[in-house]
Amino acid sequence: MLNIEDKSNRYQIIWDLGRRCSYACSYCPPHRNNKTSPFIDLKTLKKTMAGVAEYAKLYDTFRKKPAKKKLSFTGGEPTVHPDFFKFLKDIKYEYPEFSRGLTTNGWFGDNVLTLVHAHTTGGTISYHCEATKKQKDTCVSNAISLREKYKVNVMFHKDFFWECVDVCEKLERNSVDFVPRIIGDDNPTDKKSIKYGYTHVYGRKEMKWFRNYWKGKGQDVTESGNTQKGLGRPCCGGRCFKADGVDSYFLPSTNFLGWNCMVNWYFLFLNSEADRLWTHQTCGVNLNGEVAPLGKISEFDKVIDKLEHDLYVNNSVPMITCPKTFCGCGMCITKSGQDIAPLFDKHVKSGLEYSVVSQKQSNWDLDITTKKVLNELDSSK
Numbered sequence: 254m255l256n257i258e259d260k261s262n263r264y265q266i267i268w269d270l271g272r273r274c275s276y277a278c279s280y281c282p283p284h285r286n287n288k289t290s291p292f293i294d295l296k297t298l299k300k301t302m303a304g305v306a307e308y309a310k311l312y313d314t315f316r317k318k319p320a321k322k323k324l325s326f327t328g329g330e331p332t333v334h335p336d337f338f339k340f341l342k343d344i345k346y347e348y349p350e351f352s353r354g355l356t357t358n359g360w361f362g363d364n365v366l367t368l369v370h371a372h373t374t375g376g377t378i379s380y381h382c383e384a385t386k387k388q389k390d391t392c393v394s395n396a397i398s399l400r401e402k403y404k405v406n407v408m409f410h411k412d413f414f415w416e417c418v419d420v421c422e423k424l425e426r427n428s429v430d431f432v433p434r435i436i437g438d439d440n441p442t443d444k445k446s447i448k449y450g451y452t453h454v455y456g457r458k459e460m461k462w463f464r465n466y467w468k469g470k471g472q473d474v475t476e477s478g479n480t481q482k483g484l485g486r487p488c489c490g491g492r493c494f495k496a497d498g499v500d501s502y503f504l505p506s507t508n509f510l511g512w513n514c515m516v517n518w519y520f521l522f523l524n525s526e527a528d529r530l531w532t533h534q535t536c537g538v539n540l541n542g543e544v545a546p547l548g549k550i551s552e553f554d555k556v557i558d559k560l561e562h563d564l565y566v567n568n569s570v571p572m573i574t575c576p577k578t579f580c581g582c583g584m585c586i587t588k589s590g591q592d593i594a595p596l597f598d599k600h601v602k603s604g605l606e607y608s609v610v611s612q613k614q615s616n617w618d619l620d621i622t623t624k625k626v627l628n629e630l631d632s633s634k
Contacts, residue, residue, distance in 0.1 A: 304553035382413035544620035
């Protein structure tokens with residue numbers, strides 16, 4: 254495989270509003286979930302949204318075709334934020350060009366369900382086996398109610414595997430789109446992650462089920478291994494992309510080490526609690542080729558000014574060279590292991606050049622990731 258090309262023309266802003274969550278799943282690490290994180294105030298959220306809109310507009314100015322701009326709110330659990338739906342309502346009227354997505358555990362009553370219907374345009378519901386029966390039943394019921402615009406990520410817990418299979422069958426009977434998700438696909442070979450239960454290791458029968466499922470969808474899979482790396486990876490957003498010109502939803506390998514990648518043209522990740530922006534939630538490679546933030550949310554103007562200077566003064570933007578051996582979410586966007594120029598020219602207006610950033614070395618323990626920033630924040634308290 255030499256080239257991946259995005260087909261969605263979507264600019265997706267993944268926005269983590271905070272770690273506060275109504276669940277406490279054992280496989281969700283402390284930098285993703287807690288009961289104590291502060292809620293970001295509505296005034297700050299609105300100011301940040303103004304920066305997001307300005308930043309997205311800069312990229313749009315240099316695209317041959319304006320991108321579909323999608324906000325995807327995540328956490329924690331976004332619906333527990335007391336001002337979440339007020340904020341969505343404000344975005345709906347102030348920034349109508351942005352769709353309003355939500356990633357949620359689906360455990361909420363009829364009042365919140367009505368608000369989700371009214372103020373979101375789609376998203377993902379995650380099914381978690383460690384929840385109570387009432388919580389799981391509510392999740393499935395809400396997924397069926399929201400099936401016109403939501404899909405379900407069924408988180409396949411190794412100890413509740415066949416329950417997950419039953420849930421997938423029920424969702425299919427009720428015409429709900431779903432993706433069977435292996436737990437721990439962001440770093441599937443990390444021994445600490447496996448030890449603490451954040452990455453799951455599956456048995457032969459379980460891996461056979463995964464492989465048969467994706468083969469049944471016409472996708473190529475990896476035939477050995479007992480974690481995500483032993484299978485391959487689906488696009489978690491359900492995007493269809495081209496892999497060497499062939500429509501695909503799944504890749505047997507996501508090792509793009511040394512490839513040139515246009516992730517910054519398709520994604521932006523904000524973590525409000527960490528007060529940081531990255532190009533992407535799981536990738537995190539900035540425009541200097543390091544796994545590090547683009548800057549602080551509270552200093553969004555500096556990040557905007559830097560991009561504006563690259564686009565209008567330098568007439569050249571950095572082209573990332575991937576420093577990683579595993580790509581999680583973001584595998585579906587335009588990249589090349591051969592020659593990125595034809596793909597860049599296909600999507601970007603003539604006159605703008607790019608400069609390839611030299612490949613840096615990624616180190617899971619030293620990279621300035623969301624995990625590192627939030628762990629340091631917790632340690633300072």
